[in-house]
Amino acid sequence: MADLAKVPVTIVTGxxxxxxxxxxxHLIRNAGGRRLAVVVNEFGTLGVDGDILKGCAIPDCPAENVVELANGCICxxxxxxxxxxxxxxxxxxxxxxxILIETSGLALPKPLLKAFDWPAIRSRITVDGVVALxxxxxxxxxxxxPDPAALEEQRAADPGIDHETPLSELFEDQLACADMVLLTKVDLAGAEGVAAARAVIAAETPRPLPVVELVDGAIDPAIVLGLDAAAEDDIAARPSHHDGADDHEHDDFDSLIHIGGEIxxxxxxAARIETLARTHDILRVKGYAAxxxxxxxxxxxxVGARVRTQYDRAWRADEPRATRLVVIAEHxxxxxxxxxxxLNG
Incomplete structure (x- = not known):
């Protein structure tokens, strides 16, 4: 009978x-005996997140349980x-x-949520919860x-024009689809920043949501796993800017891969990446350098002009020592x- 039970799935968006x-x-390393599997969706063709997660595999979540989808938006x-x-x-x-599903930072969660109604899988899995970071x-x-006051003035002048940026729509759709919000990097925001962020989230969510603060991903897995939300059954309660559309496009965003030599x-x-973010409105840079x-x-x-670097592992003998970075920006x-x-300096 245990084999007939639906496997719970947590969608991690943000x-x-x-x-x-x-x-x-963190969840992989603190699974508490659960056998986990992970699906990672990358924007762009250079897989980074999947490689990171495979690097922290444990017996209950071996590397073969981590699957990377790198050829487009998962939904x-x-x-x-x-x-x-x-x-x-x-x-x-x-x-x-x-099963944990990490969506691309550019993905809308609701179309993915609708996919759980597909005949091939709907009797075998359930969406335990959608967690928005x-x-x-x-x-x-x-x-x-970027300028909420100016947006409101423009809306008042011409109600037929919607001046929201693509980024704001993504943020609102992620919150609207969520069962829980995890407020990250609270140590960088400070008490006033955290209070301001909570106020924004409360104003943007269509229904009250629990908001949990965390630093460096550290959280008791019992808080985010086992929500038993069956989110696929109440899709109507999760509004989206794209409701009624057959699909959505990512023409609002572009990515490229920069390949360079050793540095x-x-x-x-890091200083060059900061300069790039400020002068070319770059949203995200991630990858590896030799x-x-x-x-x-x-x-x-x-993220923007905030750059973090760390040595993660030794180069393998079969890997070319090169610098490979994904650069993501609006269209x-x-x-x-x-x-x-x-980037080449």
Missing amino acids: FLGAGKTTLIS CTVADDFIPTVERLLALEPRPDH ADAEAVAAGRFA DDPQAL VRGKPMRLLVQA DRLDPAAIGSI
Whole structure:
């Protein structure tokens, strides 16, 4: 009878750099005996998050239980990618006790939620909950609405025009679909920033949601796993800006991969990424760099002009020592020549 029970799935959504991969890494390491499987959806063709998660695999979540979908938005490739991936995970021996799905930071969660009604899987899995991560510092700074006062003035002047940015729509849709909000990086935001972020979240959610603060993804798994929300059964209670549309597009965003050689100074690379973010409105940079004379690979994670680097593991003998970075920005903001010039120094 246990084999007939539905496998619970937790969808982890949130904006770029909110800390989704960090959270899932923590859940993998603190699964409490649960057999986990993970689906990671990347925006762009260079897989970073999947590699990070495979690197922290444990017996209850071995590397083969971590599947990366790197060829487009997970909710736009349901039939070709998502459904077959879930079927493969359900066929594993032993079968996973819980599946975690990390969406791209650019994905809308509701179309993915609707996919759980597909005949091939709807009797075998249930959405235990949708967890939305929100960067407290970024939300408090109002980055999802660059000038709210100006937007309201323009709406008042012409109610037929919607001036919301694509980023604000993504943020609102993620909150509207969630069963819980995890407010991340509260240590960077400070008490006033956290209070401001909570106020924004409360104003944007269509129904009251629990908001949990955390740092570096550290949370008791019992808080986020086992919500028993059956979210696929109350889709109507989760409004979206795209309700009524057949699908959604990602023409609002572009990505490119920068490939370079070894670097001499990680701090100099971080400074170049900060310059790039400020001068070209770059949303996200992530990837790896090879530092000359260092046997370890340098992991690079940047949200806007905030850059973090750390050595994550030794280079493998079969890997070329190179710098590979995914650069993501809103449409028409990517100038390959200018970006290459800045990153190459």
